[in-house]
Amino acid sequence: MKIENPSPIQWHFAQRAEQLQSSFIREILKITQRPEVISFAGGLPSPATFPVEQMKAAFDQVLTLQGKVALQYGPTDGYGPLREWIANSLSTGGVKIMPEQVLMTSGSQQALDLLGKVLIDEGSRVLVETPSYLGALQAFSVYRPEFVSVDTDDDGLVPQSVATVAEGARMLYALPNFQNPTGRSLSIARRVELVETCARLGLPLIEDDPYGALSYRGAPAPKMLAMNPAGVIYMGSFSKVLTPGIRLGYVVAPLPLLRRLELAKQAADLHTAQLTQMVVYQVIKDGFLDTHIPTISALYGNQCQVMLDAMAEHFPASVSWTKPEGGMFIWVTLPKHIDSMKLLDEALAQHVAFVPGAPFYANAPESNTLRLSFVTVPPEKIREGIAKLGKLLATKV
Amino acid sequence: MKIENPSPIQWHFAQRAEQLQSSFIREILKITQRPEVISFAGGLPSPATFPVEQMKAAFDQVLTLQGKVALQYGPTDGYGPLREWIANSLSTGGVKIMPEQVLMTSGSQQALDLLGKVLIDEGSRVLVETPSYLGALQAFSVYRPEFVSVDTDDDGLVPQSVATVAEGARMLYALPNFQNPTGRSLSIARRVELVETCARLGLPLIEDDPYGALSYRGAPAPKMLAMNPAGVIYMGSFSKVLTPGIRLGYVVAPLPLLRRLELAKQAADLHTAQLTQMVVYQVIKDGFLDTHIPTISALYGNQCQVMLDAMAEHFPASVSWTKPEGGMFIWVTLPKHIDSMKLLDEALAQHVAFVPGAPFYANAPESNTLRLSFVTVPPEKIREGIAKLGKLLATKV
Incomplete structure (x- = not known):
């Protein structure tokens, strides 16, 4: 033939x-x-x-009790109880994050791709730390932005330097906690200054936080999301606190942006595996983490x-x-x-x-x-x- | 704060x-x-x-024997044994498909997104059937092509009509088997004519085949991939023959294109869940399908x-x-x-x-x-x- x-x-x-x-x-x-x-x-x-044992038990339980649902197509935004768990875990200090603001993604790498897809036109200015996470540079560069480096010193990103380069920028991308690649963290004072600066400039601030929970000394630092939920886009992941091979992350955003991200996700892969989300919820819902x-x-x-x-x-x-x-x-x-x-x-x-x-x-x-x-x-x-x-x-x- | x-x-x-x-x-x-x-x-x-029972047993077995590997990051192109299985299943009638030509994707919807990302510039002509699969129109339209409708009649896509609209087109997208939405299938004669026409025009032909295995009357029709592996891009999925909720599909392409798709996938979500791929391989490797x-x-x-x-x-x-x-x-x-x-x-x-x-x-x-x-x-x-x-x-x- x-x-x-x-x-x-x-x-x-x-x-x-x-x-x-x-x-x-x-x-x-x-x-x-x-x-x-x-x-x-x-x-x-x-x-x-x-x-491994907890995951194995959870797969067994979810497939036994809800196998047909777990293996069927699911909603684009994600598994409801898991989104609610995430929203609750981020609702601290008087700040309320709604489950509707949470979009489940196929690893937080996909959140980077969706943010690039929805926010970057060819030549759009995107502010990044110096140095920054390679995977983010790779995801964004597909959409052909102009990367603008924000100054950093030994204490990480310098908030004062943002305003000088923010003109027309679509977003500032930052990893405030134990940054990849430097291991640096932003002080609380710098976080506040950064959030205030971005809010004043009307500049969307991406807070990528895969490592924040892995603090060697006591409680993690306060999230920038909690300082201004209307202007900060928060990215989280189960890769570093549970397991990366299941490819499960999430992005939390103000509703006008979240709605676009959800539509972009629908076009990109319909939804993230329902079974995986149900299993992770089963593992973590009673405080395992x-x-x-x-x-x-x-x-x-x-x-x-x-x-x-x-x-x-x-x-x-x-x-x-x-x-x-x-x-x-x-x-x-x-x-x-x-x-x-x-x-x-x-x-x-x-x-x-x-x-x-x-x-x-x-x-x-x-x-x-x-x-x-x-x-x-x-x-x-x-x-x-x-x-x-x-x-x-x-x-x- | x-x-x-x-x-x-x-x-x-x-x-x-x-x-x-x-x-x-x-x-x-x-x-x-x-x-x-x-x-x-x-x-x-x-x-x-x-x-459900087969999936449950396979999750248990994979997590028991290879839990640490299954839950770790994996290669972007996919799980080797599964890619080999797919390549073998498509190697028929003297045509040899290499595992290197197979890229595993998060459902075949992701293959559509990656094809759009790698092949479509703003205004690029993309040829589609009339009517065509809505999810493909949605995935491609993100990249702002000019859709050009190829004539169809009661027997599906009309191969003779392709040449008249092919000038400068980046691809022709077709579902030859039990098409969504019409349920129509292309005759073997039309398949041959379509493959020959596209080959003559140097036009990449996308063969999207989620339903091909679900023939009510005997063996499925021959694949267009087998007629010209150098010019046909084949998309397959486990959604309709196993379960859709796991989000597992694949795309088979000539190496110059496959390499681009793989890089686009790396930027988009690093890789598709290793565990899922190992479990599906475990379920199907001994002829279950x-x-x-x-x-x-x-x-x-x-x-x-x-x-x-x-x-x-x-x-x-x-x-x-x-x-x-x-x-x-x-x-x-x-x-x-x-x-x-x-x-x-x-x-x-x-x-x-x-x-x-x-x-x-x-x-x-x-x-x-x-x-x-x-x-x-x-x-x-x-x-x-x-x-x-x-x-x-x-x-x-």
């Missing part, structure tokens, strides 16, 4: 398809997954924290300290780094003359991996930076890998 | 967000889900066909015949309809003067629902058409609902 001698297709792709680039991180992850490599490159949570999250924070906090101690012991004095109080990442700044992309080749030759910092910058990359993750590497391997990196750096400074 | 008197945001949405419209079908489904309504409006498969699909086809074929018989008995002579040999839908053409949108109001007053045909047309809607689905309604209710519709129509002709 095959036809004879078809002409090959001369593909004519959309202009936006020319923007598409593979995440540099996902590319190097392929190299670094070899067992002999001590990899600080990953952005993956530790599988040791996945509540209250006892589970502290075990994740304790594990990560311990491994973070092991890495920080090893860095203090082995890294040359001219190298500096952040001291995260939560989350999954440490950000390292090398002397200006060291290109971390070249350093990676030498490190890989010694079976140690990290992520070079340059891809995290929307503009003007600083090539003397790199990101380290400590969450999936056991303490003795952290010490061994950092010692090797330290020796390598000592030959460069 | 809430800030004082924030100014409300003057939302500035992207131009494409102005294109977003809720699916008319999803809107009327909200009305028609009341228990007293006999609804032929649904596009949902029958929950009676969902293999070979025995399961005939039970679905038998159920739907029986209910289709009940509906056709009832229509022959109750509908006026001036009304005509398709006689599907598979799938989920019958398409009805009323006398020109009857507007099915208005008819719906009167039908709903009598607790019978259907989907008016106009929204399925990209251009020049024919308002005297409507779609009926028979798959979720028991035979006695089909007879009752069709009798009521027939009486109502008798007052109009």
Whole structure:
């Protein structure tokens, strides 16, 4: 039945398809997954924290009691009881978030794509931190914005610098808690100033918060959403507090925006798996996260300290780094003359991996930076890998 | 901590967000889900066909044996063994499809979105059948194409009409098997002619095939993919042969396109849930679909015949309809003067629902058409609902 001698297709792709680039991180992850490599490159949570038994029991229960519903098409906005749980969990300090403001997404990456789709025209200005989350830059860049970098210092994003670049901007995208890639958090004073600044400018503020719950020292910082629910768009995820492989996140937005996001989601994939949402609700509805999250924070906090101690012991004095109080990442700044992309080749030759910092910058990359993750590497391997990196750096400074 | 008197945001949405419209079908489904309504409006498969026990056993097994892997982030292209299974199932008649050509998606709706994202610039010509699948029109329209309708007759899409409108087109989108909304199928001769025409024109041909396996009479028709794998993009789904709520579909494409689709998917949601893919593979790998699909086809074929018989008995002579040999839908053409949108109001007053045909047309809607689905309604209710519709129509002709 095959036809004879078809002409090959001369593909004519959309202009936006020319923007598409593979995440540099996902590319190097392929190299670094070899067992002999001590990899600080990953952005993956530790599988040791996945509540496999609880998930298994919940799948069994949901399929037993509501199998036909769980396996049928579902509503675009998401599973009602889970949206209500999320709205309640975000309603603090006198602020009331309504379930209608919550849209369930296929991981919070999809929320980034939907926000880009609904808010960005070609050439629209989008304000981002310096550096920022690579996955967000990747998702937004499909819609061909002009990225504008907001100044940051050792304490994170500088709110005063926003007004100078906000003219005509469609949004400001920020990760206030244990930021990926730097591990930095915004102080409460800066959060208030940032929220006030954006409110004054009428600038939508995206608060991306996948790591906020993973604080090593007490309660998480107050959310910017709670400071101005009419102007802040909040993104959350179950990837870091439960498991990422189920692809479940959410976005909370003022209703005019949420309605557009919901329509964009309907066109993009109809809805996120009903079964997954019912199972997650079943796992968390009676307070499981209250006892589970502290075990994740304790594990990560311990491994973070092991890495920080090893860095203090082995890294040359001219190298500096952040001291995260939560989350999954440490950000390292090398002397200006060291290109971390070249350093990676030498490190890989010694079976140690990290992520070079340059891809995290929307503009003007600083090539003397790199990101380290400590969450999936056991303490003795952290010490061994950092010692090797330290020796390598000592030959460069 | 809430800030004082924030100014409300003057939302500035992207131009494409102005294109977003809720699916008319999803809107009327909200009305028609009341228990007293006999609804032929649904596009949902029958929950009676969902293999709940098999799914439950597979979730248990996958989580028991490979829980940590199943719950971790996974590759963007999908779960290897499942992609291999799909490639093998499509490798027939001397045509070899490689697993590398398969991209797993979050339902086949996502494949539509990704194809739009990668192939459509504003104003790009996209050829569609008349009428066509509403979800595809919705997904593509986000990217602001110019839809061009290809002629159809009682036997479906007319291949000769393609060349006259193909100039500069980015793709032709077709459902050759038991089309949604008409239930029509393309003859083998037309398939060959269509594939040859598109190959000669260098026009990418999208073969969307969610219903192909649901043939009431023997083996499914040959796939257009097999006639020219270098020029046909094939879309498949587990929604109609297993269960839709898990959101699992796939797209098979020549490598230059597949690579772009994969990058677009990475930006859109990183990957489709690993656990879901492993579970589906577990359920189907030993031939389950070979025995399961005939039970679905038998159920739907029986209910289709009940509906056709009832229509022959109750509908006026001036009304005509398709006689599907598979799938989920019958398409009805009323006398020109009857507007099915208005008819719906009167039908709903009598607790019978259907989907008016106009929204399925990209251009020049024919308002005297409507779609009926028979798959979720028991035979006695089909007879009752069709009798009521027939009486109502008798007052109009």
